[in-house]
Amino acid sequence: MAILGKLIKAGIDITSKLQFAEDSPGVSQEKQLRELINQAKNTAFGKYYGFEELLQVEDLISAFRTEVPIFNYEEMHAQWWSRQERFADITWPGKPDFFARSSGTTGKSSKRIPITKEFMGSMxxxxxxxxNSLHDFDFPETLFESEVLMLSSSANLDENEQGFKEGEISGINVSNFPGWYDMFYRPGKEIAAISDWDERVNAIADQAPEWNIGAIAGIPSWVLLMLQRIIERHQLSNIHEIWPNFQVFASGGVAFETYREDFEKVCKTPITILDTYLASEGFIAYTCQPETMNMKLALSHGYFFEFIPFDERGMNESGNLKKDPVVLGIDEVELGQEYVLILSSCAGAWRYMIGDVIRFESLSPPQIKITGRTKFFLNVVGSQLSEEKMDKAILELAEENNTSINEYMVAAVKDEVGEYFHQWVLVSEVKPDGLAGKLDDLLKSANKNYAVARSKALKGIDVKVISKDQYTAFLAQTNKKGGQTKTPKVMKEEKMKLLLEFISQP
Structure with a gap:
């Protein structure tokens, strides 16, 4: 592995020197759209929306926006994707090879996203x-001599009645790794195929001392639990006792900051955190520069992006998309502004609203930060709390109480007389006494709209604290344990009542 590590690092260094100047973001995106439309012009979707004619228009992007409506998942699935199991050439040439069951946090059931050969290639x-961007981080050769642990969902895919393989996108990716990946990929396909989360992590813990892990990829909550289990199993002080070359964690799926302190506790030496925007809909962005977790948009990899301002220009008072929202291209966005992301891709998604809200932290190159989900915007009574603002308040609350709070859930709930209050459930070892008042004050100082709501329609907040064991037990009961599972931070009232009922059981 030492010689291979030297070759890999040298290859990355050479590639960085040979890279040619990139097209401007606007030019790159127009090329992507033209290529996508050209590939799909003979599909049912392409014929219905006149893709052949669009390709003859001088201003392709404007014509595309005029002809093709914006779709949410329910609309895209009902009108188009539901037919792709039975018929070819619906929204993309041929039939998809797989369907990704989204591990997302909104909706009543899992989404099913078609996965094509071209889409796998783009990822x-x-x-x-x-x-290739790791060249700028100047990592030592020992990183490239070591192995990569990917804590994915199960690679044991299901086969539906139409003969298609289904699973979460990370499991689909792992199941399609070429044989030579076995040289450095851990835990290996055999362990990755174990469906039961606890059984899979126990197998990883058993094998852990035999591996030389330099990088780990996965959702922070489950990676942290895995590391803690390994440390407990082998009676370690920290994970670097068995993996001294562990230097990089590629995070994704949820915001990392509420986990940072606990990651520092299980590590002896600092590690580099890279953020990734890897969803069922695509590998959309990634950290490419040191000293930041901002993510560079993948502008030339089979995706065309549009951006709807996450304010009165794009959203109504209920927090839903307006009928005729302002839609911007990559060369029209502003620094520091939040946008709802709209995606067209080589999976046959067209003007598809993923549900994520992003903010531009840099325009050259375009780099973003995910600030939340459209459905994570707690605004039932005008409180206008974004996930980012709630994360900030929780981090400050944890710091004030000298503890850590990784996960939390909140819902707007009506009391006995029909008035709204916010019900919070925190996953922590902190004592609950006085937390409601402290959290209330932090949220008031973070958001003036929340302060106004608290003086009017929002009558109060209640805070309950549960242990990590209670939290994982609840996830297990709802079949949401492990892998790429993400729990909604903002819950519907009914889901919160189920959680409260569960934690009240003796």
């Missing part, structure tokens, strides 16, 4: 671009 291409 690999973005991954290669991310690896």
């Amino acid at each position: 690999r291409a973005v991954g290669t671009s991310m690896i």
